[in-house]
Amino acid sequence: xxxTPELGKYHALIVKNKIEEGWVLQAGNRIxxxxxxxAPAGLKAGEILTVILYxxxxxxxxxxxxxxxxxxxxxxxxxxIKSSEIGAFLDWGLPKDLFLPRSKQVRDHEDGEEVLVKIxxxxxxxxxxxxxxxxxxxxxxxxxxxxxxxVELELLKKxxxxxxxxxNGKHLGLLYSNEVFKPIKPGEIIQGYVKKIKENDLIDxxxxxxxxxxxxxxxxKIFGMLKEKGGFLPYHDKTDADEIYEVFxxxxxxxKMSIGTLFKQKKIVITNEGIEIVKRTFSDNKPxxxx
Numbered sequence: 001x002x003x004t005p006e007l008g009k010y011h012a013l014i015v016k017n018k019i020e021e022g023w024v025l026q027a028g029n030r031i032x033x034x035x036x037x038x039a040p041a042g043l044k045a046g047e048i049l050t051v052i053l054y055x056x057x058x059x060x061x062x063x064x065x066x067x068x069x070x071x072x073x074x075x076x077x078x079x080x081i082k083s084s085e086i087g088a089f090l091d092w093g094l095p096k097d098l099f100l101p102r103s104k105q106v107r108d109h110e111d112g113e114e115v116l117v118k119i120x121x122x123x124x125x126x127x128x129x130x131x132x133x134x135x136x137x138x139x140x141x142x143x144x145x146x147x148x149x150x151v152e153l154e155l156l157k158k159x160x161x162x163x164x165x166x167x168n169g170k171h172l173g174l175l176y177s178n179e180v181f182k183p184i185k186p187g188e189i190i191q192g193y194v195k196k197i198k199e200n201d202l203i204d205x206x207x208x209x210x211x212x213x214x215x216x217x218x219x220x221k222i223f224g225m226l227k228e229k230g231g232f233l234p235y236h237d238k239t240d241a242d243e244i245y246e247v248f249x250x251x252x253x254x255x256k257m258s259i260g261t262l263f264k265q266k267k268i269v270i271t272n273e274g275i276e277i278v279k280r281t282f283s284d285n286k287p288x289x290x291x
Contacts, residue, residue: 007053007121008072008128013063015047025063027053034063038095054094055127062095069093072121072128075154075166080113090117090130104131116156140171140201145194153192153205155184165192165205173203180207208254218250219258223267226277234274 005011005027013025013032023034023043032053043049051063052071069092070076078090081097088109089097100117109115117130145151145167153165153175162176163184175192184190195206225248226233235244237259241252248255259275262268268275 005053006072007055007061008119010050010052010068010071012048012050015043015045015049017045025049025051027061027063030061032061032063034065038063038065040065052094054096056096059126064094066094070119072119073169075116075118075169077114077116078130080109080111080115083109083111088115090115092119099127099129100132101129104129104133106132138166138170138172140203143171143201143203145171145197145203147194147197149194151192151194151205153190155188167194167203167205171203173205175205175207179205207251218248218254219261221250222248222255222258222275223262223277226268226275231277231279232274233276236270236272236274 005013011027013027016024016026016031018024021033022036023039025032025034032051034049034051038051040049049063049065051065052068053061053063056062069078076092078092078098080088080100081091082089085102087099087101087103088105090100092098098117098119100115115132117132119128119130121128151167152169153167153173154169156164156166156172158164159174162174162178163180165173165175167173173194179195191208193206193208194203196204198204222233235247235255237256239252244250244252244255250258259268259270262275263270266278268277
């Protein structure tokens with residue numbers, strides 16, 4: 001079926017022919033123009049070229065080979081080039097800046113500020129724009145999530161209770177402060193899980209993997225580190241949480257559950273000095289290294 005590729009996304013298009021100002025590309029049931037300055041050296045008719053489609057100031061569809069900082073449907077951090085009474089213009093890597101309408105801003109912004117936005121195509125106005133109002137762009141109604149599902153999380157904003165997170169790029173949930181044991185950076189994608197689905201489709205989230213599925217992996221990790229360090233590590237359930245994370249890359253809660261599992265399996269002993277492998281489970285050929 002001959003259709004027009006979507007604006008704001010990358011497509012592999014056929015190069016039709018060369019004209020004075022640039023190149024003509026076949027985009028579904030219509031043609032688009034690629035300026036000379038955008039064309040790679042040695043381009044020839046008949047080749048397939050990957051481009052992103054956008055609208056110029058005259059509302060004409062153009063192609064670009066530039067690397068966009070985001071495409072339609074993505075959440076990205078972009079820098080404001082210029083603010084005005086009607087909105088702000090953001091640098092998204094293409095010849096034409098991306099427009100953030102004032103009605104889609106959470107507050108007034110200054111030039112040079114970076115903002116987290118979702119890029120979208122507005123069918124009514126036939127233009128690509130963006131919005132900061134994520135609550136209006138995401139809806140938990142009709143979601144197919146279940147408790148204990150592993151999900152990808154992206155930070156939306158910090159709240160009094162914790163962190164409002166975007167779930168799988170589609171929904172919203174809350175990650176409570178006591179679930180977070182390291183700073184979450186803007187734009188960072190972390191792994192989490194659905195902890196509880198409450199009334200009105202409100203979703204509580206957990207960090208990492210649920211319950212003992214996470215502990216099992218971390219238990220193996222700790223035991224491996226013990227063997228590498230001669231059977232002894234100077235850390236236990238009284239060690240500071242920040243130090244635990246720095247050394248093991250896990251929360252103190254997970255660390256305590258993991259060493260508790262190893263203790264119950266009679267693989268380690270826990271003392272005031274740290275944790276130590278039970279001698280019968282560890283090769284005597286490896287020297288002990290007490291820090």
